[in-house]
Amino acid sequence: MLAPTLLLLLLLAVYPLLYALYLSMTSTQVGTPGRFVGLANFVRLPQTQIFALTLWNTVWYTVAAVAAKLVLGLALALVLAQRAPGMRWIRGAVLVPWVAPISLSVLAWTWMFDLSFSVINWVLMHLHLVPGPIAWLGAPRLARCAVVLVNVWSGLPFFGITFLAGLVTVPQELYEAATVDGVGAMGRFWAITLPLLRPVLATVLLFSLVMTSSDFATVFVLTHGGPMNTTQLLATLAFKLGLATGDLGNAAAISLYLFPALACMTYVQARLMRRAWQW
Amino acid sequence: MVSGRRAALTYALSAPFVVFALFPFAWMLVTSIKKNSELYDLAQNPFLVRAGPTWDHYRFLFQHTAFPLWLRNSAIVAIASTAASVVLASLAAHALARLRFRYAEGVSTFVFIVYLMPTTLLFLPLARVVSALHLSNTLWSLIVTYPAFMVPFITWMLAAYLSSIPRDLEESALVDGCTRLGALWRVVVPLARPGLITATLFAFTLAWSEFIYALTFISTTSVKTVTAGVVVDLIRGDVFYWGSLMGGALVASLPVVLLFSLFLDYYVAGLTAGAVKG
Numbered sequence: 001m002l003a004p005t006l007l008l009l010l011l012l013a014v015y016p017l018l019y020a021l022y023l024s025m026t027s028t029q030v031g032t033p034g035r036f037v038g039l040a041n042f043v044r045l046p047q048t049q050i051f052a053l054t055l056w057n058t059v060w061y062t063v064a065a066v067a068a069k070l071v072l073g074l075a076l077a078l079v080l081a082q083r084a085p086g087m088r089w090i091r092g093a094v095l096v097p098w099v100a101p102i103s104l105s106v107l108a109w110t111w112m113f114d115l116s117f118s119v120i121n122w123v124l125m126h127l128h129l130v131p132g133p134i135a136w137l138g139a140p141r142l143a144r145c146a147v148v149l150v151n152v153w154s155g156l157p158f159f160g161i162t163f164l165a166g167l168v169t170v171p172q173e174l175y176e177a178a179t180v181d182g183v184g185a186m187g188r189f190w191a192i193t194l195p196l197l198r199p200v201l202a203t204v205l206l207f208s209l210v211m212t213s214s215d216f217a218t219v220f221v222l223t224h225g226g227p228m229n230t231t232q233l234l235a236t237l238a239f240k241l242g243l244a245t246g247d248l249g250n251a252a253a254i255s256l257y258l259f260p261a262l263a264c265m266t267y268v269q270a271r272l273m274r275r276a277w278q279w
Numbered sequence: 280m281v282s283g284r285r286a287a288l289t290y291a292l293s294a295p296f297v298v299f300a301l302f303p304f305a306w307m308l309v310t311s312i313k314k315n316s317e318l319y320d321l322a323q324n325p326f327l328v329r330a331g332p333t334w335d336h337y338r339f340l341f342q343h344t345a346f347p348l349w350l351r352n353s354a355i356v357a358i359a360s361t362a363a364s365v366v367l368a369s370l371a372a373h374a375l376a377r378l379r380f381r382y383a384e385g386v387s388t389f390v391f392i393v394y395l396m397p398t399t400l401l402f403l404p405l406a407r408v409v410s411a412l413h414l415s416n417t418l419w420s421l422i423v424t425y426p427a428f429m430v431p432f433i434t435w436m437l438a439a440y441l442s443s444i445p446r447d448l449e450e451s452a453l454v455d456g457c458t459r460l461g462a463l464w465r466v467v468v469p470l471a472r473p474g475l476i477t478a479t480l481f482a483f484t485l486a487w488s489e490f491i492y493a494l495t496f497i498s499t500t501s502v503k504t505v506t507a508g509v510v511v512d513l514i515r516g517d518v519f520y521w522g523s524l525m526g527g528a529l530v531a532s533l534p535v536v537l538l539f540s541l542f543l544d545y546y547v548a549g550l551t552a553g554a555v556k557g
Contacts, residue, residue: 001370004371005367005368005370005371006371008426008427009393009430009431011408013396015408016405017401019408020400023403023404082285082289084289087289091543091547092543093301094293094296094300095550099546100304100488101487101488101490101506102488102490103506103510104509105528105532107525108304111306111521111525117318117321119306153300156296165550214397216399216490217491221510234399235399235491238399239491252404255400255403262397262400266396269395
C-alpha cells in the first residue's frame with residue numbers, strides 16, 4: 001500500500017529534483033536544448049553582482065528572521081502557557097497568520113507599507129515619532145527589515161505553538177522542587193525550561209532554516225526583490241530568470257545553490273526525528 | 280485557581296501578540312468597506328470609516344473581475360487534491376506504522392526528507408513535467424502536483440498518530456477473519472478519526488494557500504486559483520484598487536480561517552504532532 005505514494009513521490013519530487021540537477025549543469029534556454037557545461041553555472045554565478053547580492057540577502061534574511069522568530073516564539077510560548085479564562089481563543093488568534101494564505105496576507109502588509117497611505121506611517125507621524133512618511137519598501141535597508149518583519153509575522157505562530165507543546169511536556173514537579181529550593185523565575189527558565197526544550201528547539205530551528213531560506217511569497221508580493229535587488233532571494237531570482245528570461249540552466253543552478261546546506265540540515269533533522277521517535 | 284491579577288497580567292502580555300497577529304486582517308476589512316474618496320484622502324484618520332461603509336469594492340470584485348471563478352477553481356483544486364492525498368497518505372501511514380518489512384525505516388526517512396523539500400526548489404523542473412504531461416494551464420496541473428508536498432506531510436502526521444493506536448485491536452480483527460483492508464476500514468479508520476480529520480484539515484489548508492505552483496503552471500486568468508489571481512491579475516496599472524484587493528484577500532482567507540476556528544483543537548494537535556511526537 002506504499003506503492004502509490006512512493007510512485008507519486010518518485011515522479012513528482014525525486015525526478016524533478018534530479019532533472020533540476022541536470023538542468024543546472026547545462027546551458028538550457030526555453031526553446032533551445034542546451035549543452036552540458038558541468039559546474040560552470042555554479043562557478044560563474046557568484047562572480048555576477050546580482051547573484052552575489054542575492055546570496056548575501058538570503059543568508060541575512062534567514063539568519064535575522066529565524067533568530068527573531070526563535071526569541072519571540074519562546075516569549076509567545078511562555079505567555080500562552082499561562083492559565084486564564086479564554087486562553088484557547090488567544091491561542092487561536094495568534095495562529096491566524098499561519099493559517100491564512102501567505103500571498104494574500106502579505107498583500108495586506110504591502111498596503112500597510114504603502115508610500116502614501118501607510119497606516120504605520122500615519123501612526124508614527126501622529127505620535128510625533130517621525131517627521132514625515134517613511135518609504136518602507138523604497139530604501140534598501142528598510143525594505144530588508146520590512147521583508148524580515150513580515151516573515152516573522154507569518155512564521156511566529158508555528159514557533160510559539162510548537163514551543164508551547166514542548167513546554168507542556170516539562171514535568172511540573174521540577175519547577176516546584178526548584179521553587180522550594182529558592183530558585184527564581186529566571187533561574188528556573190535557564191536551568192529547567194531551556195535544557196528540556198532543547199530537542200523541540202533544535203527541530204523547529206532546522207525546519208525553519210530550511211523553510212525561511214527557500215521563502216518566495218513574502219518577497220515576491222512585498223517588494224518583487226527590489227529596490228535594486230536588495231531584497232532579492234534565491235527563490236525569487238530563480239523565478240525571475242527561469243520564467244521571465246527563460247534562462248533555465250542558471251535558474252536551476254540558483255535554486256539549487258543552497259541545496260547542499262539544506263541537505264545537511266535535513267539529514268540532521270531526520271536523525272533527530274528518529275531519535276524522538278524512539279522515545 | 281487563577282487569581283484575577285494573574286489573569287489580567289496574562290491578558291496584558293498576550294495583547295501585543297494578538298494585535299500583531301490580527302491587525303493585517305482587521306486592516307483588510309477596514310480598507311475594503313471604505314469609500315475611495317475617504318480611502319485616498321490623506322487628511323482623514325485611516326482607522327475611522329466616517330463616510331459610511333460601502334459594498335462597492337465587493338460588488339466590483341464579484342461582478343467585474345474573475346474573482347468568483349478563482350474561488351471556484353481554488354475550491355476544486357483544494358478538494359480534489361485533499362481527497363487524493365488523504366487516501367494515499369492513510370494507506371502509506373498505515374503501512375509505515377504497522378507492517379514490519381525490511382526497508383520500513385528507510386522509506387519513512389525518505390518520506391520525511393521529501394516533506395522537507397521546499398516547493399521553491401521544484402517549481403522549475405515540475406513546470407516541464409507538467410507541460411510534458413500536457414497539463415499546463417489546466418487545474419489538473421495543480422491537482423496532480425499538490426499531493427507531492429501534501430502526502431509526505433500528512434503521512435508523517437498520520438503515522439505518528441496511528442502508532443498510538445494499539446495494534447492488538449487490528450490483529451484481533453485479522454484473527455476474526457477480516458482482510459487487511461477490512462481491518463483498516465472497520466477498526467483503524469474509526470479509531471483514527473481525529474487524526475484523519477486533522478490530516479484533512481491540514482491538507483486542505485496547504486492546498487488552498489499554495490502560491491508558487493499556481494503562479495508558475497497557470498497563465499490564463501480564468502483558470503487561476505485565488506492566491507495567484509488576486510496577487511497577479513487584480514493589480515493593474517496605476518488605478519487605485521486597494522479596496523477590492525483587500526476585500527479579495529479577506530474573502531479568500533475566510534474559508535481556511537473559518538475551518539480553523541471551527542476545528543481549532545485539531546489544528547493545534549496537528550501542528551504540534553510533527554515536532555514533538557516525532
